[in-house]
Amino acid sequence: MSNIYYSQTHEYVRVDGNIGYVGITDYAQHALGNIVYVDMPEVDDDVTAGEEFGAVESVKAASDLISPVSGAVVEINEHLIDNPRLVNENAMENWIIKVELSDKSELDELLDEAAYKALCESESAH
Amino acid sequence: MTHRYFPHTPEDIKVMLERCNLATLDDLYSDVPDNLKLNRNYDLPSEMSETEVRNFFKKLADKNVSELTCFAGAGYYDHYSPSVIPALLSRSEFLTAYTPYQPEISQGTLQYIFEYQSMMASLTGMEVSNASMYDGSTATAEAMMMAVAHARKRNRVLVSATVNPAVRKVIDTYAHYHNVVVDTIAEDNGTTSRADLEAKIGEGNVAGVIVASPNFYGILEDYTGIADLCHANKALLIMNCVASALGAIKTPGEWGADIAVGDAQSLGMSLSYGGPYLGYMCCTKALIRKMPGRIVGATTDENGRRVFVLTLQAREQHIRRDKATSNICSNQGLMALYATMYLSLLGNKGLREINEVSHSGAEYLVNGLTSTGKMRLKYPDRPYLNEFVIEVDGGDVDKFIADGIKQGILPGVKIAPDEILIAVTELQSRSDMDALIMLAKNTFAPNLTPSRHE
Amino acid sequence: MNREYYGKLIFELSREGRKGYKLPKHAVEGSLSDIPSTLMRESAPQLPEVDEPTLVRHYTNLSTNNFGVDTGFYPLGSCTMKYNPKINEEVAAMPAMQKLHPYQPEATVQGALEAYHTLQAALAEIGGMSEFTLNPFAGAHGELTGLMVIRAYHESRGDAKRTKVIVPDSAHGTNPASAAVAGLKVVEVKSLPDGTIDVDALRPLLDDTVAAVMMTNPNTVGIFESRIPEIAQMAHDAGALMYYDGANLNPMVGVARPGDMGFDVMHINLHKTFSTPHGGGGPGSGPVGVRKGLEKFLPNPRVIKRDDGSFALTTNDDALGSISVTLGNFAVEMKALSYILSLGNEGLKNVGPLATLNANYIKSSLNHVYKLPIDRICKHEFVFDGLADKSTGVTTLDVAKRLLDYGYHAPTIYFPLLFHESLMIEPTETESKETLDEFISVMAKIAHEASATPEVVKTAPHNTPISRPDDTAAALNQIVTYADLTQNA
Incomplete structure (x- = not known):
């Protein structure tokens, strides 16, 4: 079973023990185009599943980041401050925040890879 | 029906209606319920010739006591106003253009805004400037909201008693509706009381501190140490300055301020019974994304030429809607051009x-x-x-x-x-x-x- | 014209030792030496040093890189780019108006106050409202002021629960942004496929936490909201007020009034409906009107007419507060008054119908080559959803850029958000049939090019002073001052 889970709003969380690495999917980065800014929370902030924790901006659009999980932010990806395009280059590698998960049962509400793939296919069909 | 501003002849109207498969102009409003239609003339004067309009205003003007x-x-x-400025501002390529959304045919506007930003940043000693704000009072209120947005969880702003009380009223109004708590830093013989500032900032929850230079009484206050005090308490220092004075007095940048705001009317703009004037806002580069209003940046076009564009637009209302840094969309474009020319000449x-x-x-x-x-x-x-x-x-x-x-x-x-x-x-x-x-x-x-x- | 040289940055035309000013002779010798040096600036500002002729060449050349309403047709949707009459500029610049200090005693500014009062009363008649404040500096500032009026009204009744404002998903971006600044939470209500508000979706949202319903009519797709009386009734029954975003007032001028539609508070963009020049983004003016009973909530200061016929500035405690120090962009207000007087009753009653005729004429002439998502009589503007032929790969952005090549300003693009390829066209009443015919033939030609030579359209513009700029680099590099530029060089 994979340790990566997906949300309907195109964020992922890669789980490693009690830690979740949250970012946006390759599909999402592609839809946004050239990313010029990632608005991130601060370390020690709490994020809540289903709620906004930041935003990614391209030149002419901005997309809210919705956290797939709840917990405290233990680290933000500081590389993205100077080089937000890393998300375009490799979205899965370049996570945005690292969260200490407060409720792992939330993962059950998320999509697995197959379900997420199906979601993307149905969205691109429009 | 012909008026000098309307090119339509009766024949034009007939042909155009035919194209739309309509018989009369009223048919264009068939979707407006009859009881909502005015069906009468406005209770307003009849159409005037230019001479009549001129006389109307002349009569009003005669009721003023001007030229004092x-x-x-x-x-x-009341400053010296170079006559070359209104002459250039009246060029209709500047005057009748909209916001420069199409950079390929708006380099005139975009370039002067870039020049304006450069001059205002240097004048205030800050790193960046936006494309201008409505006036000094609303710019200061916007700076207050910017400080609160930056602080995220703190919503208290301290304003010196030596800030112009008319500006303070606008700050208070914005604060009331925007859920910001404003406290006054007491006055000490015409200047900001350092003891009271220290006491109030020590109470915590402070997102920003607003002081003025010169202050409302025309006094140049010594703000040594204030920026450090603010920053030690994670508050932003906002300084409201008369633009013209910044040619001589210590700048917000030199005092260590995070945001410089104020009115730039003093850059030779006519008093004009209150407007249009020009609000300015400059800040540190670290705060650029929190800054309201338009920003112009330099880049290159497909042929490698240096060109100018509106940039960081994803902060703005037309993209972020209720999460935008501000609702502001116009700047005072033409007045920014005024300031740019004035600063260039002087x-x-x-x-x-x-x-x-x-x-x-x-x-x-x-x-x-x-x-x-x-x-x-x-x-x-x-x-x-x-x-x-x-x-x-x-x-x-x-x-x-x-x-x-x-x-x-x-x-x-x-x-x-x-x-x-x-x-x-x-x-x-x-x-x-x-x-x-x-x-x-x-x-x-x-x-x-x-x-x-x- | 020498854009290459005179079009450089003014800093690059600077030479040490030049100057462009001469101050009047002053009998008092100037010096700052008695002020403590700790209070004086340490380094001089980096300002150019230029002579007057060079400055004039520079800005004259720069202006030729611009496009204004006087240059050509400017069908920018929702912006009402009508002709800006020159008499307006002349009267607004009268010295006896222009040289007044905002703190002059009331008795010395009676003419200015009368002019303000005359314009507010005229706007009240046109809007169907009781009184206007002209103090807001722009449309968005007017929205904010209007929402503050609404909050002050609810507060005066001790009704603190009302913290939400309902906004259609087709609304101008300023609406939700203004609501947020005014401390209100935005609730979006969906539009129906015909672009009008979904009344059935609105109904359940109207509870005792709603402060206002904020709408524009006609809406942003140019369709008149015929069910507006019913919507107003529902909102009022729920204790909410109705706010009218005046950005789309132009087609209603001479025909119908927001006050009669059931709106309680509205703003008007003088720089749209009343022909004051946009100035490359300002100064504008966004007067706010209220129905009877709400006048006392208007911002301080207010201008009133006394029984003896004189005019006075007043403040009152019920007011929402102050949103400006002064009476707004006064000179802009004078231009709008001049326009209203120039048109008079006879002219004003034709503004809406002729603007609406022009929009429908373009729509009916191009709906075979551009996709018309809502096929109804429109008002002053309408929206195409890009080209009818979707197989070419040519986008709305490409069409917009190609229009620049043919000497037109582009329409508003990618707004409203209801359609993927929105192309929003607003012609205004001051355009002739010949201008529209030319525009229509160019639009048709571009549609043809999109199939025949798509690359030409996709790489447009070709005939403008510059080609497409690299927006991504601008956002990443943030070169926003001359100092940044020289450091990066």
Whole structure:
């Protein structure tokens, strides 16, 4: 079973023990185009599943980041401050925040890879 | 139906309606319920010719008392206005363009905004500037909201009692609706009380501190250490400055401020009974994404040419909607062009010269007015630039002003029954100042020796 | 014209020792030496040093890189780019108006106050409102002021629960942004496929937490909301007020009034409906009107007419507060008054119908080559959803850029958000049939090019002073001052 889970709003969380690495999917980065800014929370902030924790901006659009999980932010990806395009280059590698998960049962509400793939296919069909 | 602004002939209308498969102009409104239609003329005057419009305004203008020698300031100053500026502003490529959304045909606007940003950033000693704001008061209120957005969880802002009270009212209004708590830092003999600032910032929850330079009384305050105090408490320092004064006085950047705001009317703009003026906002580069309003940046086009574009637009209302940094969308475009031309013509030396003669003129006037014996400088041990508060012992400021107007002089702005705020710029000649001193003598002279007559 | 040289940055035309000013002779020797040096600036500002002729050449050349309403047709949707009459500029610049200090005693500014009062009363008649404040500096500032009026009204009744404002998903971006600044939470209500508000979706949202319903009519797709009386009734029954975003007032001028539609508070963009020039983004003016009973909540200061016929500035405690120090962009207000007087009754009643005729004429002439998602009579503007032929890969952005090549300003693009390829066209009443015919033939030609030579359209513009700029680099590099530029060089 994979340790990566997906949300309907195109964020992922890669789980490693009690830690979740949250970012946006390759599909999402592609839809946004050239990313010029990632608005991130601060370390020690709490994020809540289903709620906004930041935003990614391209030149002419901005997309809210919705956290797939709840917990405290233990680290933000500081590389993205100077080089937000890393998300375009490799979205899965370049996570945005690292969260200490407060409720792992939330993962059950998320999509697995197959379900997420199906979601993307149905969205691109429009 | 033809009016000189409407090109439509009856034949045009007929042909155009046919294209739309409609018979009459009323058919264009078949979707508007009849009971919502006005079905009458407005209760307004009949169409006027240009001559009639001109006469209408001439009649109104004649009811004003204008062309006064202006010693009034309180934020808005009568400065020399180079005639070349209105001539260039009236070029319709500048005047009748919209916001530069299409950079390929808007380089004129975009480039002057870039020049404006460069000049304002340098004038304030800050790293970046936006494309301008409505006026100084709303710019200050926006800075307050910016500080609160930056602080995220803190919503208290401290405002010095020496900030212009008219600006303070606007700050208070925005704060009330935007859920910001505003506390006043007490005044200490015309300046911001350091002790009170330390006490109030120590209470916590402070997102920003707002001070002014020159302050409302025209005083140049010593803000040494204030920026460190703010930053130690994670608060932003916001400094409201008269733009023209920044040609000489220590800048917000040099004081260590995070945001510089204020009115730039003092850069030669006509007083125009309150507007249009120009608000400015500059800040550190770290805060650029929190800054409201438009920002122009340099880049290259497909042929590698240096060009200018609106940038960081994803902060703005048309993209972020309710999460935007502000609801602002217009700037004061044409007034930003005014400021750009003014600063180019005057340069560093001209601005300095204006401050020098204004300051020396103010000193001359203070000496003359206080020599009457009935007028006192309210804050004698505080340094001022070109504006100062005069206290009139038992005097009637209203009468002083009324007497002045009879002689073609606007002596200043009344700020208390016995206090008047007086400003001097490069436009008031020595004889203008002597006339004001004479006026003071005449208005208050009977009071000089009341006992002999009673 | 020498854009290459005179079009450089003004800093690059600067030479040490030049100057462009001469101050009046001053008998008092100027000096700042008595002020403590700790209070003076340490380094001089980096300002150019230029002579007057060079400055004039520079800005004249720069202006030729611009496009204004006087240059050509400017069908920018929702912006009402009508002709800006020149008499307006002349009267607004009268010295006896222009040289007034905002703190002059009331008795010395009676003409200015009368002009303000005359314009506010005229706007009240046109809007069907009781009184207007002219103090807001722009449309968005007017929205904010209007929402503050609404909050002040609810507060005065002790009704603190009302913290939400309902906004259609087709609304202008300023609406939700203004609501957020005014401390209100935005609730979006969906539009129906015909572009009008979904009344059935609105109904359940109207509870005792709603402060206002904020709408524009006609809406942003140019369709008149015929069910507006019913919507107003529902909102009022729920205790909410109705806010009218005046950005789309132009087609209603002479025909119908927001006050009669049931709106309680509205703003008007003088720089749209009343022909004051946009100035490359300002100064604008966004007067706010209220129905009877709400006047006392208008911002301080207010201008009133006394019984003796004189005019006075007043403040009152019920007011929402102050949103400006002064009476707004006064000179802009004078231009709008001049326009209203120039048109008079006879002219004003034709503004809406002729603007609406022009929009429908373009729509009916191009709906075979551009996709018309809502096929109804429109008002002053309408929206195409890009080209009818979707197989070419040519986008709305490409069409917009190609229009620049043919000497037109582009329409508003990618707004409203209801359609992927929105192309929003607003012609205004001051355009002739010949201008529209030319525009229509160019639009048709571009549609043809999109199939025949798509690369030409996709790489447009070709005939403008510059080609497409690299927006991504601009956002990443953030070169926003001349100092940044020289450091990066």
